[in-house]
Amino acid sequence: MTKQTKNQPRNVATKLIESHLVAGKLKAGEEIGLKIDQTLTQDATGTLVMLELEAMGLDQARTELSAQYVDHNLLQTDHRNPDDHLFLRSACEKFGIWFSPAGSGVSHPVHMERFGKPGKTLLGSDSHTCAAGSLGMLAMGAGGLSVATAICGEPFYLNMPRVMGVKLTGRLPEWVSAKDVILEMLRRHGVKGGAGKIIEYYGPGLKGLSAMDRHVIANMGQEMGHTATVFPADDAVREFLGQQQREDDFQRLEADPGATYDLHDEIDLSKLEPLIALPSSPGKVFPVREVAGEPIYQAYIGSSANPGLRDFAVPAMMVKGRQVHEGVSFDINPTSRQVLENLVELGHLTDLLNAGARLHQTGCNGCIGMGQAPATNQISLRTVPRNFAGRSGTSEDKVCLCSPETATASALTGVITDPRDLEMDYPVFDEHSTFYVQDRNIRPPAQHPELSVVEKGPNISTLPTFDGLPDSLEAPVLLKVGDDISTDDILPAGSEILPFRSNIPVISEFTYTRLDSTYPERAKQHQDSGSLIVGGENYGQGSSREHAALAPRYLGVRVVIAKSYSRIHWQNLCSFGVLPLRFVAPESYDSIEQNDDLALPGLVEALKSGDKIVAENARTGERHELTHDLSERQIRMIIAGGLLNMMRQEMAA
Structure with a gap:
């Protein structure tokens, strides 16, 4: 800057x-x-x-x-x-x-x-x-x-x-x-x-x-x-x-x-023209007209990415007096109670329901695979922010990202449709004159917090404790992955897994299972001695969920070596004492194979002194120079075994 x-x-x-x-x-x-x-x-x-x-x-x-x-x-x-x-x-x-x-x-x-x-x-x-x-x-x-x-x-x-x-x-x-x-x-x-x-x-x-x-x-x-x-x-x-x-x-x-x-x-x-992101990346964007005509299974309106009243009102005005295609599930996910109340007040909810819409509860829902999963290999047009493979709850999904106008136009025709090709006038929604309702359900902080008792159900476990970074590490590469690995790949969301979010031993059983079902069991064999993961560019993109760093650490991951990292996941690795390193020479990535044993001597001293960090491959004898982007504060954190350990040490000093 x-x-x-x-x-x-x-x-x-x-x-x-x-x-x-x-x-x-x-x-x-x-x-x-x-x-x-x-x-x-x-x-x-x-x-x-x-x-x-x-x-x-x-x-x-x-x-x-x-x-x-x-x-x-x-x-x-x-x-x-x-x-x-x-x-x-x-x-x-x-x-x-x-x-x-x-x-x-x-x-x-x-x-x-x-x-x-x-x-x-x-x-x-x-x-x-x-x-x-x-x-x-x-x-x-x-x-x-x-x-x-x-x-x-x-x-x-x-x-x-x-x-x-x-x-x-x-x-x-x-x-x-x-x-x-x-x-x-x-x-x-x-x-x-x-x-x-x-x-x-x-x-x-x-x-x-x-x-x-x-x-x-x-x-x-x-x-x-x-x-x-x-x-x-x-x-x-x-x-x-x-x-x-x-x-x-x-x-x-x-x-x-x-x-x-x-x-x-x-x-x-x-x-600008109507655009669509094709499976399975938000960056795979094309004009809608280039892919028009493909049959769809689902059109999904809502999520944090299109949460405004106009994002529901315009679709309601488009379908008023019409019926969505008989083969399409037209899913409506109101994003706040206020939006839902306004849709009722303005009559738009009735228009949506009369057209064949399915109304779901106010919340994230299908965006994170919590219901509304599409049928196998069927196209789902969604106004959600992400279309990573399997995030919808269906492994072989075909989720596309688009505007409410494109999703609704396609719901009416049954195929991917540029809304400009509909034979109707563009519905202009005047949000300036809307009736808003203040949500009275949100609870303010308690007036007497000292009387409060924290209620813990049987699914909540205590946080695991971790030791500090070893000075030297000799460990296997239990997993080698490619570019743009997301946190959904590392620790998936969905109705089966997320209920274990407060139980790290259990949720760790799902770590990387989307890519390799054997990974958790193999990792447990090295839980005490430690293991490594090798990744490509943009490792850890997507959700901020720290479980994607905490669960691998619980299974024994001490070091991740990647070409580059997504910001939030990189920070999360540091917070839980996992050392995120980068290849100095990107071609080093190509010469390391899964199950190779790497030796990283003098890690702690190298981090403290700023000396080179080298990984030696036992299979090939090659030495790979590694680097990092850590601050002095983050180095102290990782050496201590994570942020909580560092805070405890500083408080005790």
């Missing part, structure tokens, strides 16, 4: 960072520490966060506001999920945290409705926390342990990103919406194009994008591997907060005239 002088015009990202900087300097790649104003946790990751707060001995949250949402694990097929909901509610009472119960909605739009404030920082144990950048916030996803330390009042540490300015001009044409903007960014830059960057949107094109349109774009910035997406807090944000009866929370935050950026791009919105 370009160093800013006192009088130099500043962009929005720089203003947000400078106003919260507590450690480090504004130099790209250097570790900085930021004060965190708000935190967000959800039930798939929040149970571990609450256990971590308990282990840290927290009395009350030390942020301006912390909120816990129940939105992922809503299926109550046995005691595990409801038990954990009770645990989360009682822990929130104990620690002074807002609690949003099941049925209130997906965390990101609900947080935007109720709590988001321009100029604030937000850290969430969900990778799509970045959606709040739509309000002029610096909002970032992180592992649960990082969020837990922020709740305790500690800074959040990250490497200083560069700021990429994206100038928007023109206005979106009919049948093109905000989802097509972020799909265009993914088409241009791919799933790694945002690495090490904050993406800031500016320009005259912003005038045609509402705050919820911006939410769509900010949410899926995570699929580019970014640090955060930032929009200015301008009149669109003021209007949104006014609709939410929170006018007093508005403060204008815009880039100074003449502000510069480290990197640049420009999109003329008027030239």
Whole structure:
């Protein structure tokens, strides 16, 4: 990032960072520490966060506001999920945290409705926390342990990103919406194009994008591997907060005239067309017309990636008086109770149901494989943020990402359809005159937390403890994987696995089973002596779930060697004492095979001194030079065996 002088015009990202900087300097790649104003946790990751707060001995949250949402694990097929909901509610009472119960909605739009404030920082144990950048916030996803330390009042540490300015001009044409903007960014830059960057949107094109349109774009910035997406807090944000009866929370935050950026791009919105991401990557983007005509099984409206009232109202207006194709499951997932109440009030829900829609409960649901799985090898068009293979709950799925307009047009015809080819007028939805309802179900922090008792069901286990990094390691490469391995590949989501989120010994049984069903048993044989994983580019993309680092560590993984890492997973590995190393020469990756034994002598001393780290392959005799991007703080953390161990050591000193 370009160093800013006192009088130099500043962009929005720089203003947000400078106003919260507590450690480090504004130099790209250097570790900085930021004060965190708000935190967000959800039930798939929040149970571990609450256990971590308990282990840290927290009395009350030390942020301006912390909120816990129940939105992922809503299926109550046995005691595990409801038990954990009770645990989360009682822990929130104990620690002074807002609690949003099941049925209130997906965390990101609900947080935007109720709590988001321009100029604030937000850290969430969900990778799509970045959606709040739509309000002029610096909002970032992180592992649960990082969020837990922020709740305790500690800074959040990250490497200083560069700021990429994206100038928007023109206005979106009919049948093109905000989802097509972020799909265009993914088409241009791919799933790694945002690495090490904050993406800031500016320009005259912003005038045609509402705050919820911006939410769509900010949410899926995570699929580019970014640090955060930032929009200015301008009149669109003021209007949104006014609709939410929170006018007093508005403060204008815009880039100074003449502000510069480290990197640049420009999109003329008027030239965009409907786009679609094909299986199985958000970066595999094509114009809808290039793939039109393929039969579909499912059209799915909703999720944190398209959560606004217009994202449901426009489909309702499209299908009013019509019937969806008899072979299509038209799934409607309201994203907040407020949105659902408005759909009822405005009559749109009736229009959707009359057209043949299936209404599901308010929450994440099928987006993370919690129901609504498509049939085998059948195309599902979804307005969700991710289409990683198997994430839907069906192993042989064909999930495509698209706008609500494209999904609805295809539901009507039964085949992938460019909505511009429908014989109907574009339905214009006037969100300015909508009737909004304040959600009264969200529970504020308890007035007498000292009387609260944390309720733990039988599925909740204590956090495992780990030893520090050994000075030398001789261990097998139990798994070698390719590029763009996601956290869904490492530790899958879904209705079978996520209920074990607070039981690490059990959930570890599913580690890497999507790629290699034998991995957990093989890893257990080296649980005490240690093992390694070798990966390609962008290792650990996707979800922020720290289970994808914690479960491998529980099974004995001490070192991961990859070509490059996704930011959040890289941080999570450090937090649990797993050493993330990189190949100095990328061709070294090619000469290492699964089950090779690697010797890494003098690890601890090399990390402390900055000396070279070398891995010797017992099979070939080759020596591979390795490097890392760790700060001194992270080195101490890994040597100690993880963040909790380091904090305990520092408190005892």
